[in-house]
Amino acid sequence: MSAIDVTSSTRLADARITFADSGRQEQVVTASPLPDRWVYDLQTNTVTGVFNADESSAGVEQAFAELSEQWRSETAYMSLASEQANSFAYHQIIGMGKDALPLIFRELRDTTSDWFWALRAITRTNVNVKAEDKGNVHKIAEAWLEWGKRSGYVR
Amino acid sequence: MSASDPLLIHFPKLRDTGYDETSKATRDYNCLAWAAGETHRRWDPNEPNDYWPAVRAQTIPAFIAAYATRRYTLCDDGGLEEGYEKIAIYAIAKKPVHAARQLSDGKWTSKLGRDIDIKHPTVEGLKSAVYGEVEVYMKRAIIP
Numbered sequence: 001m002s003a004i005d006v007t008s009s010t011r012l013a014d015a016r017i018t019f020a021d022s023g024r025q026e027q028v029v030t031a032s033p034l035p036d037r038w039v040y041d042l043q044t045n046t047v048t049g050v051f052n053a054d055e056s057s058a059g060v061e062q063a064f065a066e067l068s069e070q071w072r073s074e075t076a077y078m079s080l081a082s083e084q085a086n087s088f089a090y091h092q093i094i095g096m097g098k099d100a101l102p103l104i105f106r107e108l109r110d111t112t113s114d115w116f117w118a119l120r121a122i123t124r125t126n127v128n129v130k131a132e133d134k135g136n137v138h139k140i141a142e143a144w145l146e147w148g149k150r151s152g153y154v155r
Numbered sequence: 156m157s158a159s160d161p162l163l164i165h166f167p168k169l170r171d172t173g174y175d176e177t178s179k180a181t182r183d184y185n186c187l188a189w190a191a192g193e194t195h196r197r198w199d200p201n202e203p204n205d206y207w208p209a210v211r212a213q214t215i216p217a218f219i220a221a222y223a224t225r226r227y228t229l230c231d232d233g234g235l236e237e238g239y240e241k242i243a244i245y246a247i248a249k250k251p252v253h254a255a256r257q258l259s260d261g262k263w264t265s266k267l268g269r270d271i272d273i274k275h276p277t278v279e280g281l282k283s284a285v286y287g288e289v290e291v292y293m294k295r296a297i298i299p
Contacts, residue, residue: 079267082213112182
């Protein structure tokens with residue numbers, strides 16, 4: 001795919017597309033809201049609106065998936081949370097900050113204890129669990145998911 | 156057990172002794188809980204919401220104190236003693252990172268991180284860059 005010139009019309013829902021090589025006909029594409037940029041696919045001869053937020057979100061998701069896999073491979077046999085978290089891949093996930101939270105919460109039901117350390121680091125908070133539930137990863141994950149819902153990270 | 160087994164890459168001494176897989180992988184408990192005979196929760200001094208029955212510190216004295224709450228006392232070695240069960244605490248540079256429990260036949264059982272439980276013939280089998288080596292042995296009388 002290659003980017004092409006875009007001239008916005010006075011109406012934000014429309015965009016007037018002119019080709020840089022001027023060898024093709026002008027196209028008018030409409031979209032609401034107006035995308036951040038348009039991308040023209042040379043093979044299919046179609047124009048698609050791209051939002052920066054979509055692109056950013058996809059990038060974070062891919063990075064999260066790659067780093068998670070790397071981290072799990074490196075730390076599979078480590079038992080303590082602090083030992084598991086002492087990994088550059090895990091540090092990078094924490095470094096994603098709040099962008100990583102929806103992805104972490106999406107995985108939390110299945111992977112439970114993998115993410116408690118990162119959640120505490122990113123959110124700078126901790127959830128309360130009853131004394132009798134200490135160490136019960138399912139109860140701790142439930143408490144975090146409740147926190148995630150209240151905070152708008154879990155739909 | 157095959158040459159490409161990732162366990163043997165991390166614990167190369169298991170190549171000599173072999174091991175048996177005794178459970179599927181789970182995150183419900185960890186090695187420290189498994190050594191104490193528990194499978195319903197994790198023991199971890201560094202994770203505030205995990206269970207830990209002593210002062211929260213990743214030190215040998217704190218680990219000794221934790222297992223002392225389960226009647227374990229220090230002992231000299233990991234040899235099989237009739238009427239007793241033993242645990243071995245592994246450490247890297249005096250920092251405890253793993254624990255194994257002796258079985259009635261003298262072999263040992265370990266939960267390996269997020270992965271499986273195994274039965275391994277010797278404590279040396281897990282001596283590695285991951286777990287270091289055994290720093291402390293503890294034992295308790297078996298209550299009939």
